[in-house]
Amino acid sequence: MRADVLAAVEAELAEHGYDGLTIDAVAVRSGVHRTTLYRRWKTVPGLLVDLLEAGADDAWEPADTGSLEGDLIAVNREVHAALTARPSVTQAVIGASFRTAEAAEALTRFWKDRYTRTALLVRRAVERGEITGDVDAHQLLLTATAPLYHQLVLLRQPMSRAKADHHARVAAASVH
Amino acid sequence: MRADVLAAVEAELAEHGYDGLTIDAVAVRSGVHRTTLYRRWKTVPGLLVDLLEAGADDAWEPADTGSLEGDLIAVNREVHAALTARPSVTQAVIGASFRTAEAAEALTRFWKDRYTRTALLVRRAVERGEITGDVDAHQLLLTATAPLYHQLVLLRQPMSRAKADHHARVAAASVH
């Protein structure tokens, strides 16, 4: 049931994009009644929030490549993939976050969790002796990943994998 | 007339935020009839687009502080101010850009223009001999400003002026 609905949301998202996503269409496609959707999910952003949380991997950890730069490049490639996927759930939830507080909070929670997990990559670099312990992990990750979000989500322009890597390298260099 | 409407849009934005902005409320506040708004501006995003374009400064140029780093810091402070203003027209238009293609295009146009103008700051640095001529201006500006957008718009968390400066310095260092 919930799976049917979320699958329908994803399919509708792929066909019509975020602005063309309606409760009714999801109801028809999933075979679940309109009223049920309104009762359990309230709004379109609510559906997207659930989709985001259903897709969140509870065991996610940043890849260990042996160097800070390599780790950051790996993270950037994951972000790049998530933002260029079709449909990109992340992109849709970002759009939704401007409409309801719940979506905004869900997104903040999701990212907070990711930033916390990703900080592991900084600790590993400290243990290796690559960097000192006073590096601000959040700031470092912002430097690495923010350009991807800006270019792909806000500017809505393509970014090559090479440029994504470049920004990871700039971030790594900023703390060396 | 147009000025009345745009002022009403800004006021409504300040009071209810982007998701609470309706054509009807703007009509009542501005004293202009609903129908007229629908005819001239079509949608809420349309109103915001017009507000953005009305506020665009045709003569804008990046401040000349005498160094690349100083110039980037100045740019970042402007971006910081625009994103923390209340109401932030930029934030609202970003939200609108997820709903209609026109808003997305208007935003892209606006930023493209800004990026083009800001490239001047790189040329000045080249003339000064600070950097070589093969620096990618767009990439450099992404490095400097993207973290502010990510933190303030997407993560919806505060960022101190000092951190904004930090990201400008990282960007400057990446090409030195």
Place this chain on the structure above:
DNA sequence: CCCTAAATGCGACGGATGTTGCGTTAAGAT
């Protein structure tokens, strides 16, 4: 000054969106 055309005001309409009351079904407890 008058005529024409474009823009605005106005009320009514149609469609989409979200809500409510009620009957039915499904799940769990005893």
Place this chain on the structure above:
DNA sequence: ATCTTAACGCAACATCCGTCGCATTTAGGG
């Protein structure tokens, strides 16, 4: 097996949003 409770289906309803036809005003040209 029966009772209880929660979830779902269903249809009717209310509301909001955007559109349309028509009257009125405004601006500009002859």
